[in-house]
Structures are given as structure tokens and as C-alpha cells.
Amino acid sequence: MSLLSSGGFLRRVSVSSAFLAATLVCASARQAVAFDDGGAQPSRLSKAVAGATSSDSARTISGRVVDAQGKPVDGARVWWVVQRGPGFMAAGRADTDGRFCLTTPPDWVPRDVLRSADVVWALGPNKDLAVACLGNQLASVKAGEWVLRLNLAADVTIGVVDDAGRPVVGALIEPVNFRGGQGIDLIPDPISIALRATTNATGHVRMHIGFRDFFNLRVTSDRFGIQLLRLNPRNRAPARTIQLKEVGRIEGRVTAKDPHDLRGVRIEFRSDTATMEGLATALTDEHGNFVVPNIAAGLIYVGARSQQGSSAMAPRPPKPFALQAGETAHLEIPLEGLVTVRGSVQTEDFHTPVAGANVSVVFGNGMQTRRQLPTPMAGSRSGFCQAPCTCRRSLPSHRRLRPTTSK
Numbered sequence: 001m002s003l004l005s006s007g008g009f010l011r012r013v014s015v016s017s018a019f020l021a022a023t024l025v026c027a028s029a030r031q032a033v034a035f036d037d038g039g040a041q042p043s044r045l046s047k048a049v050a051g052a053t054s055s056d057s058a059r060t061i062s063g064r065v066v067d068a069q070g071k072p073v074d075g076a077r078v079w080w081v082v083q084r085g086p087g088f089m090a091a092g093r094a095d096t097d098g099r100f101c102l103t104t105p106p107d108w109v110p111r112d113v114l115r116s117a118d119v120v121w122a123l124g125p126n127k128d129l130a131v132a133c134l135g136n137q138l139a140s141v142k143a144g145e146w147v148l149r150l151n152l153a154a155d156v157t158i159g160v161v162d163d164a165g166r167p168v169v170g171a172l173i174e175p176v177n178f179r180g181g182q183g184i185d186l187i188p189d190p191i192s193i194a195l196r197a198t199t200n201a202t203g204h205v206r207m208h209i210g211f212r213d214f215f216n217l218r219v220t221s222d223r224f225g226i227q228l229l230r231l232n233p234r235n236r237a238p239a240r241t242i243q244l245k246e247v248g249r250i251e252g253r254v255t256a257k258d259p260h261d262l263r264g265v266r267i268e269f270r271s272d273t274a275t276m277e278g279l280a281t282a283l284t285d286e287h288g289n290f291v292v293p294n295i296a297a298g299l300i301y302v303g304a305r306s307q308q309g310s311s312a313m314a315p316r317p318p319k320p321f322a323l324q325a326g327e328t329a330h331l332e333i334p335l336e337g338l339v340t341v342r343g344s345v346q347t348e349d350f351h352t353p354v355a356g357a358n359v360s361v362v363f364g365n366g367m368q369t370r371r372q373l374p375t376p377m378a379g380s381r382s383g384f385c386q387a388p389c390t391c392r393r394s395l396p397s398h399r400r401l402r403p404t405t406s407k
Contacts, residue, residue: 058104059109061101061102061120062101062102062146063145064100064145065094065098065124065130065150066149066150067124067128078102078120079091079188079190080104080118080119082109082117083108083116088108119131119132119180121188122150124150127153129191151213154211155238156207156237157205157240158217158240160173160199160219161243163244163246165243166203167201167203167204168223169200169201169202170222171198171219171224173198173199173205173207173217174192174218175196175214175217176218177215179215180213195209219244221244225247225293227244227296228277229277230277245298245325246325247278247294247296248297248324248326248328249294249295250291250328250331251290251330252329252332253287254288254334255288255332255333256334258313261313262335264283264284265305265315265333266282266283266304267281267284267303268281269281269295269300270301271297271298271299271301276296278297279295297327299320300321300329302318302331304333313336316333316335345357
């Protein structure tokens, strides 16, 4: 999903070889959530105004979970995802009146606006789902309460087959993304675990995902690896078939001048096909070697980052390449030194330094690597980047910028 608004602007500037090219992106402030008429919309709320408080010590939200008819749901599980990333999710249960109350510590609020989430999820005893975006409602005390209305989903029978139409037994199927209040939201692990299922001896499984806002499914099997299928929101059929793509194999190694930098390099692979998306991750051993036993054949994009070693070194992933079914690709990924990128963010009218802008340094081929560098009060920032690179800066509110650089 993107936090960029249509009102932002994009400008590319030329700089010296030490700074390379920079792209400035103006991002809008997050918009307050809209309220609907009480219908079954997962990304909206009922007419009740949000009940939320915010203080220096903690943040608290309270509300009710109701079913499609507006009746309270006893025992519904509720999660409040404060920011993207593990460890920033509060959990609770609704009481007999469907009421819940969740509190999070103040240090959970991310300084990086791109990591901010503030999404509340609810899962009923019958595995019906609701999701709402808090937006900026937590900035002050509001009267009323949140009302999370569960969307009535249907059971769907899914058959998983290979390219020849043969059933795939033991494939794990789980929902990954949901169309929510901020676009496409990542489903929290507890909900994904509650909804997932494994195909039986005939390659079939029954899942409670018959609702238009389930965005995609992840299918994992020993033979086919991990493959992602995007769901058609117009398909309301009670039975569906997933045909997995045949796979290839990837072997390779990371090279570096210092042998200590070879271990623990994380390499991510993504394959694009007409109907599926293949995913795989590998970690290098002490010699820099890695293996991906199976990934869906197609155009392969590679991303990599060091988990250990010097902070001034980074892997340079190869350009996207084609992988055929049954083929083994061999890669060599060098670790290279980073260059220093410096610059400042200023308003276009009075050249005033902009504090709090988020600088995203992007480098690499295909699947790009990002380094987040929030600007201090002076509006300037420096950091490391692999040549060539692009520098994107997201502002906390609508501003026009004049890009500048310093030597």
C-alpha cells in the first residue's frame, strides 16, 4: 500500500557523483477515518463516533463488536495493531455485551510515519472478520465508542492441483492480506492462523473466506514452495480451484573481502507469473552459500540485506532473470561498500528546514533495499547508500519542497 497522495509531486534532480540522483516525494498527512451507515463494510465504522483517549502514559480505545444484525458478539477476539512490525499489537476479548477495551504504551507510537498502522481487528466465534482504521482519531478524546461490525462470510471449498490437474495433498492455505481502511492491510498472525487449513487426501479444503475483501491466499507445500494467489472479488462461487505453478531451483553464494561478512546475509526471491507469485527466502552459511530448493518458475526478482558484518557494506542483488520449470539457476552476489548521501529538506517558499521528514534511501536491482533516515530539527540528514541509489523523502504534511544537497 502507498501513503502517497495524489496531491503530492515528484521531482528528480542532478547532483554530484557523491550524491547521485535524488527523488523527493511529498506524502500527505493521514486522513481521519470515514463513517458509514452501519452496513457490512470492513474498512469503515458505524455512525458511532470513536471512543479513544491519548495521554503521555498510555493510549486506550474502547468499543463494541456486533454481528451483521447489530447484536453484540460475546467472546469476540480483538487486536489493535499500532505499527507494522512484530511486538506492537495489543489483544483482548469482548465481554457478554460485546464490549472491549485495549490499552497500549506511548512508546509504541512509531516516529516513522511509514510504519504507523493503528488498525483494529475483530474475529468472531464463527470466524467472521471486521477491521477498522483509527486514523488520527486518537489525537484527542472523542465521545462515543468504536463499533466493529463483523462481516458475514461464507464457507468456500478450495481444491489445489498441479499443472497436470493432479491434487496437491498437504498444502497449507492461509489468507495474507485484506482490503481494509488503509487500502490493503496485512492480516495479523492470530487471525491468519485461525482461518488457515491444510488440503486433505483429495487436495481439497474448506475455509471461511467467502467475502469479497479477502485479497489473497498463500499456499505452502514441500514440492511447490510458497505461492501467492490474488483472489477475484467478483468470484462468489462456493468452490474454487488453485493451480500451482511448476518450480525451479536457485543456488549461489555471496562474495566479500572480509569472510566475517558472509554469514547471515538474508536473500529474498519473488517470481512473477501470469496467475501466481512465488516467494522464497534464504540465509547464507559461513561460506556465503545459499540454496532455494523450489520457487515458482517465472521472472525472478532478488533482494538482499546483511544481518551481520559492517554497516558500511551491502549486497548488490542481480537484475531480474527468467527461471524455467525444472531449471537450476546459479547466482553470485557481491558485498560492496556504500557511499555517503547527504542532503536537506526545505520548503520552496522560504527555504525553511523541514524537521521530521522521513528519508528513504533506495538501492539495488529488482527488489530494492530501503534505509529509513528521519531528519532532525535542522532538516538535514546523511546516511549510507549503494551506488546507484534513489532518495525518497516523505513529509508529515502537505508541503512543496526545493531539493538541495550539501557536499
